[in-house]
Amino acid sequence: MTDTNGLLLAGDLGATKTSLALYRAAAWPSLPLRQQTFKNRDFAAFDDLLATFLAADQPMPVAICLGVAGPVLNNAVRMTNLSWSIEGAALQARLGCSQVLLINDLVATAAGIAWLAPGDVHSLNPEARLAAGAAMAVLAPGSGLGEAFLVPHENLLLPFPTEGGHASFAPRTTEQMELLRFMAGRHGHVSVEQACSGLAIPELFAFIAAGQPVPDWLAAHLARAADQTPVIVQAAIDAARGGTPCDLALQTLRLFLDILADEAANLTLKTLALGGIFIGGGLAARLLPLIEPSRFMTIFARGTYREMLARVPVQVIVNPQTALLGAAATGIRTMVRDDKKNLRRD
DSSP: OOOTTSEEEEEEEOSSEEEEEEEEGGGOSSOOSEEEEEEGGGOSSHHHHHHHHHTTOOSOOSEEEEEESSOEETTEEEOTTSSOEEEHHHHHHHHTOSEEEEEEHHHHHHHHGGGOOGGGEEESSTTOOOOTTOOEEEEEESSSEEEEEEEEETTEEEEEEOOGGGSBOOOOSHHHHHHHHHHHHHHSSOBHHHHSSGGGHHHHHHHHHTTSOOOHHHHHHHHHOSSHHHHHHHHHHHHHTTSSOOHHHHHHHHHHHHHHHHHHHHHHHHHTOTTOEEEOSHHHHHTGGGOOHHHHHHHHSOSTTHHHHHTSOEEEEOOTTHHHHHHHHHHHHHHHHHHHHHHHHO
């Protein structure tokens, strides 16, 4: 029987970092008792990271819910952009927990939407209004591109995972057709994730910079960087704010955001997410200074259903704890449900 007076460990496991938090289930919704973020590269396996987090805390959690960047099958996952594998049953046995639940990280983000405050989102079309009782969808460009959707059911919004980021990239303009040819020569199959994620930005930059001189200062920064994406993003943001001019970086991020707007529309149409499309992930929030709402919405509201799309609320999530909130909410809801089942049996 799950002790709903005990502690829940919630986690948000991305490709580059992991956030863990302990919540007292009986006090939910509440602030975590303790929270910590780790760089994944510092650990060979998730078990090592978890042991570091739990070492300083007693008592142990009675239940765990982890949002993990990868497809979850039979409560087990091999992470998509990281060589970690996690099996819920094995972890439960090792820790002696009553419950270990693994969910996709975008399912966790989707589940967290219900717990967001008005200030946790930035609307790109503030005149739009939510369609009551309609589905919603989430896409999050981070290291990869995650996608999920929510379906209303009995006063709840039930989140469902997808692997839509690995669907084929569909170019919209002549420039994007040239980009597809450029990338196909390197990859064969080009997924939308390969054109619209943090991992994609250096390749988008290489495409834009082909045949153009890269400023010496930027070339030097890129040569020293283990990860070129933050360098390109910061150069574009600085240029947009009146700092050192960098047209190559601005063109790169404009291309990225155009692809993101089009993919947001694709996901909205495929899930009929008239209740709203939410853009998550830390990258989108960081790029807000570069997002031109009118340009974004012109690309988003297009085609046969342009009028319908124009009425769909499009919101950028600016709360970086959304997936962690969703993992906590999902874990606690499961604890309460299991507790009720056990009481009925008794």
